[in-house]
Amino acid sequence: MRKAIGALVGASALLAAAPSLAQTTLTIATVNNGDMIRMQGLTSDFTAKNPGINVKWVTLEENVLRQRVTTDIATKGGQFDVLTIGTYEVPIWAKQKWLLPLDDLGAAYDAKDILPKIADAVSVGGTLYAAPFYGESSMMMYRTDLFEKAGLKMPESPSWDFVFDAARKLTDKSAGVYGICLRGKAGWGENMAFLTAMANSYGARWFDEKWQPQFNTPEWKATLTDYVAIMKEAGPPGSSSNGFNENLALFNSGKCAMWIDATVAASFVSNPKESKVADKVGFALAPNKGLGKNANWLWAWNLAIPAGSKKVDAAKKFIAWATSKGYTELVASKEGWANVPPGTRTSLYQNEAYLSAAPFARLTLASIDSADPNHPTVKPVPYVGVQYAAIPEFQGIGTQVGQQFSAALSGATTVDAALTAAQASTEREMRRAGYLK
Template sequence: MTAVVGVAGLALAGCAGAGGGGGGSSSDGGGGAVTVLMVGNPQMEDIEKLTKDTFTKDTGIEVDYTILPENELRDKVTQDVATGAGQYDVVSVGAYEVPIWAKNDWLQPLDDYVDDDADYDAADLLDPMKESLSSDGQLYALPFYGESSFLMYRKDVLKQEGLTMPEKPTWDEVADIAAKVDGAEPGMKGICLRGLPGWGEMFAPLTTVVNTFGGTWFDEDWTPEVDSPEFTDAVDFYVNLIKQHGEPGASQAGFTECLNAMSQGKVAMWYDATSAAGSLEDSSVSKVAGKVGYAYAPVKETDSSGWLWTWSWAMPADTDNKDNAAEFMKWATSKQYEQTVGEQLGWSRVPAGKRASTYEIPEYEKAAGDFGPLTLASIEAADPTDPGVQPRPTVGVQFVGIPEFADLGTKVSQSIAAVIAGKGSVEDALAQGQSEAEDVAKNYQ
């Protein structure tokens, strides 16, 4: 049942952390070439630019990339890995998929490739990243970058309006500031929040709001709580904040759209992935570089609320190109690769959040001075085993670590997106979600 539900559910998934981008590219490859299926976000687009003149030049191994937007990526990677199609040697996966897929024997264990490689230095990988990518004590994916979530805001706009952002704001404080900076500049909205359907698009940030409002998808006995007062209050708050002070077309706005809105000066605040900061601080693509401040993920009933995620590289168990695939994965997650990105593309663009040593590089410390330490602190504060105010039946901050959640979260997000677009009510959307959650709970009660 796990395998069947995993395929059906994950094929419907949205993005689970940072996301965005589109397009695709490939090299001629052939022979020992490594085929890589990856999500089209800025960090992945960077690695495509750098591969030929670094990894391929040094190893002779060509890399054939396929790049897809996240919703399409999840469908494609699930079909390939779960069915054993064998089209790709390396795939982009996250902290949600890896433990589930490892138990289904869909992924190749990686310990033998990294444990004895002193140059790779697996001990340098941050413990939260390794733990999220492991199952039964074995490592099944290598983190490309890690992230939590935090609040990004325009320092200059808040100063202009005589406002101060607390280091650890509450959601009520954020809503108050959003109202006051809405319209502070021509066409500027107060905040951007994901409204695009998807268990990992909308519900990545929204589930953290649910957690800190005192809600949960399921209690420790697998009783669904989707229509509980706390869950309802959180969704009401989120939807109303978007409707009153959020970005236009919010029901179709995900990570990519909010990144564009923030980097182009169209919104004053944005709550999302810590990994977005590197793009915001890159003056070649962002109009607001140097103008952005960063604060911890907003809270209400909990001490912290940031999520925990890593986009990582995994090797499908059925690939017949394991050694070359492992070489690529180690290079793409190495200290050497981070150095290459910093030197050639800029230090703010380093795919950080996975290695302790990254935060000791002087050039990176300087470039990430406003967001680097906060990113690391947020990652270390995230607790997938206890993210809310009550015991949970399984792990996950911004997701529930079961195969069925991909389908459940996506269905509920579609109903909420309709409410954001002006159709229906939060109460009706969550009543339907409660019914769908009850069907899932029967598998575990």
């Protein structure tokens, strides 16, 4: 008995003296969108399966995230182990060798299941450099009850003329209901994402084949004139401060008859836990001007690893977990199939449980499939990208232009003055960067 007690005491002493299991802490920079917030709430599933890894989240508003992540990776700051970046950054940063390839996430990951349009957008030379967490295009979301009351019927592929006419008829400012909600917050990925897609449908483009900026053209004037006019007539007050999240809140509280924005919003506007009008929402394609292009974009929020990371293995485990089929099934088990991250995997759009739960699924896929980054505009262009031009300088240029257009919306300047300023600032930057002689 004494020997047994002595053995137990000895074993306890050895355990006490043994070093504790080494912990790796991953710092993940992400955007404050609903799907990302949901992922944070499910992190315990990952840490339970990977007991040696802790996760620290840095959650930022979209414009701030882009600025912080870009600065960190360009200066090799090393603040983050996993980055949330978009389809704009991936090919540019991969070519600059700022990102590690993700071609070894394991056979179970099934990278071939990623939708071709999304896979192409986050690959260089056929190699994946970021894993898509969710993919999106843009679409029309609208209040079926208000349309019925007004005697209006939304076409599956509406024209801008129909949308503008409906917005005026559906506006009831005394009741706090506005005909249309659109992005106005300045930023290359905020108001300029929407306005560039709208401009594409109007026949406008950022640059001609010789990289000459095109804001002095009739097509851009028509785009910005119509946008400012309808927002002043039928938009909510303070629109120049509204981005994705602000408009989502307005729509869900019943203040918007129509909202054109990211297809990823569809699950939130039709979720009764989050939306007061969940049972009164319809969906349609983004509008067109009859020129062969709808105002729909192509985007994905993706997880990537900065080159030089000291925690590569742990980061790959997290990315493989967060962007896997298994994660989709986890969300479905907790929140229902309608609320899983959309737009990344072919298998999701072959899943009858998802298709029956998500009335927006087929339109989302059609919008993604019809967006063409290689031929985004009516006229030929020298750049790739639907709602952006995939050149390193675009981030700064797009934000400058976005500030001018937001000022036109707020009334701080005129449409003509905003276009003139946009033309001048873009020409200056393109000349400085060597695109123009």
